[in-house]
Amino acid sequence: MAIAKLDVVALDCPEPRVLADFYAAVLGGTVAHTEEDGDWLVLKVPGGQLAFQRSPGYVPPVWPSTDHGQQFHLDLTVEDLDKGEKEVLALGATVLDNEDRSRSWRVYADPVGHPFCLCAG
Known part of the structure; x- marks a missing residue:
């Protein structure tokens, strides 16, 4: 229980x-x-x-950082990673990790720096 x-x-x-x-x-x-x-x-x-x-x-988390962890992040599922990326960037998100575009997720920061991932769903 x-x-x-x-x-x-x-x-x-x-x-x-x-x-x-x-x-x-x-x-x-x-x-x-x-x-x-x-x-x-x-x-x-x-x-x-x-x-x-x-x-x-407020101070945004540092990502990536071994000294100060990101605290938490949100995983958000999208049908199309490229389309989802274009839309969140237009809303003010920024790319945090653009190294491996073949993965099933991509890492961004919201307008005040909280990390979140768009995940293929």
Whole structure:
């Protein structure tokens, strides 16, 4: 028997609305305001939720780095890696790893530096 169930994955960021809008464009879903001041937004998507929490002084993870791990990353499935890449780059993502284009995944950073992968599905 589980002790708990996963409710939401929260990402620290300087501007919750900007990052929520980025992931809404990538994943679809609906952004819900949960606090009046906009310091915490939730993106409801099929299968779960992502939250975006304002973090003053936010510093993005360094990738790749043996000194400071990436903390976590999101794996997002797409039907076409080339098309998905073109679309996330147009939304403000950046390529983090472009070495082996034959792999079934590619590594990017969202607009504030959180790593995520597009994976062939």
